[in-house]
Amino acid sequence: MTQLTDAINQQINNHEHNHMIKDLNTGTWLTGAAVREQRDALATNLRNAGVGAGDIVLISLPNGPDNIIALYATLALHAVAYTVNPAMPVPELATLLHRHHYGALILGPNHAEQSGELAQLADVNLSIQVSDATATTPVFTVSSQAVATNDQLTAFQQHTASPIGVLMYTSGTTGDPKAVVLTHDQLLAAAKDIAESQALTPLDRTLVVLPLFHINAQVISVLATTISGGKLIVAQKFSAHRFWSWVQDERITWLSGAPAIIAILLKTRPAVRPQVAQLRFIRSASAPLLPNVQRDFEDYFHVPIVQGYGMTEAASQITVNPVDQPKVGSVGRPTGTDLVILDEDDTPLAAGATGEIALHGEHVITSYLDPKYQSDFRHGWFHTGDVGYLDDDGYLFIVGRKKELINHGGDKISPAEIENVLTQHPAINQVAVVGLPDEIYGESVTAAVVLNPGFTGDTTLTGQLTQFASARLSRFKVPGQFVYVDSLAAGPTGKIQHTRVKNSLLATTAG
Structure with missing residues (x-):
């Protein structure tokens, strides 16, 4: 035992x-x-x-x-x-x-x-x-x-x-x-941290819609609810059509979701706002949640969204927004985790400075199973590969993945920053920004776009998107190319996989 x-x-x-x-x-x-x-x-x-x-x-x-x-x-x-x-x-x-x-x-x-x-x-x-x-x-x-x-x-x-x-x-x-x-100790430490930070009690009832083969559902939904004495209501898969009736009929008090789920619920919103006063919050993790999507969702449904940040290597949760003091655009403050922002020399950075996110804690691994990846663990810290900064209040803002940053003539560009701007355009359903090889600048900023119904990916729309981005971004961040695609490679939780998108565009170009 x-x-x-x-x-x-x-x-x-x-x-x-x-x-x-x-x-x-x-x-x-x-x-x-x-x-x-x-x-x-x-x-x-x-x-x-x-x-x-x-x-x-x-x-x-x-x-x-x-x-x-x-x-x-x-x-x-x-x-x-x-x-x-x-x-x-x-x-x-x-x-x-x-x-x-x-x-x-x-x-x-x-x-x-x-x-x-x-x-x-x-x-x-x-x-x-x-x-x-x-x-x-x-x-x-x-x-x-x-x-x-x-x-x-x-x-x-x-x-x-x-x-x-x-x-x-x-x-x-x-x-x-x-x-x-x-380990058992790491799983328990994570579950306790989640239960405490979300104030879970035996009165809580959570709806499980994320896949149970991922750390989010397995620890945040199942283990945290189990050890805090709540009830688990398990759906075989997410259904936008049945979601609000599930929440109402099963008296759901909270659930862990993902940005894709929140965006779908917003897009398929019922004409009459569902009465779900018992629903304390919806967690969002696994990928960045666009600020405009969060605001629109909360304004319409009157349900708070609590954005967090986690990963398998930390047995799920690393940071989460307090329900009573959230910051839109932030993934919240560290809970049960030591977190530091490091420069390229592994030197800690001050608030506001952008660098790699590194972790240490009872629920954070200290090595991978395969020792060849041990370089991710240095000086007692796990180096996540994620890039971000802490504000003066200790809230974490994620800029992107270290290996996804685009090097355009020496300027390091975050795909997430550009994506957050482009998704505000009514033509865009989904977008992934990647860097493609460029003879002059090293990498060119390229946007792979899935359009909403009623829009056509032609030169006219490309001009409109370029103008839209130029009014909101520095010149070197504006995509030099827009590629219109039917879909974007994504993982089981809906997180867009930039490396696969980039490889697909490269293969298309080569072909």
Whole structure:
């Protein structure tokens, strides 16, 4: 047992005869007793099949109670939960299986039919399927003994007193994905920090709409709510059509979202404003939220948006805006985290100066699983690769990614600054600004644009966009080229992946 599993057990016991998790897909509630029964049954099946401490359990289940119970069971065994996108094609999942040795695969509907093939690819003799994904009490079935060895993971565990609980890969927007392992202590520290900073209580009811294979939903929504005694209402996926009825009918008090969700809700706003007085706030993270979108949303729906900043390497939350003292455009103040802004020589900078964001804290990793990335950890700080500044009140403003900054003739340009301006133009639905090779300036500022219906990407519109940007930005920041595209590469949470956009534009140019 660890303090994390003790905290989970305590809240399961507190909900013995009370609702704890609801599946919006089936409309059924699980009490604490039902959660414990299903968790213990799964843990027993895993243990009897040979899965133990340190073994990796790959989970490819859709959003729902099954996913959360699989996480609880894996943590209870001190095994390592590796939760992946349940909708990924089988060939993509097969590629992931070569990364590690596995103790078990827990497969949902999209992958269950190929369980034998996938188990063979993973070099394991154990696969677990949810036999009926719509059943109130899912039945987990197991096969023969599991054999799993992970030399790298074993070596990592030897240097930490707390069991490893979660394995995740960063999104890899600026390079190869990096394996992040989070211990029980780090997960608990993060969950406690979130619960405290958001004043979560047993009276809270959160709506889970973000994918559970990402750190945001897994820690901010699930673990923070679990340890604070609140209720989890889980949607299989976000639905703009059903969102406000969910919030009203389920008496949702808060939820963690993303800028893409907020923008969609604003675009599909109902003619009559929903009455959701119990909804204290909506968190926004995973990507920058445009100030004009936040203002328009809050003005129409009368619901505060609390913007925050987090990453897998910090087990989610790093900063968050206080509900009573938010600053639009800022991702808030550090909570439970030491944060400093550093120059290129790793020297701390004063308030207002822009540099790289570096972190230290109980929930922040001190190394990646692969030691070749150890250069990201220097002088006791984790260097995030994000660029920003702190104002005089300690609020953090993010400028962009260090590797995404555009070097135009020696001027370092933030894509986010230009994107925030361009998205205010009525023609633009989405935009990603990148630097493309330029013989004279090194990189030219290029905007890849997805247009709103009714607009045509022609020379007339390009002239209008250039004029619009010129009136609001310094000359060297105005895009020299606008490229009109049908869509922009994005991750599962909706975050635009600038490196993929840039590579796509380069490939188009080369072709």
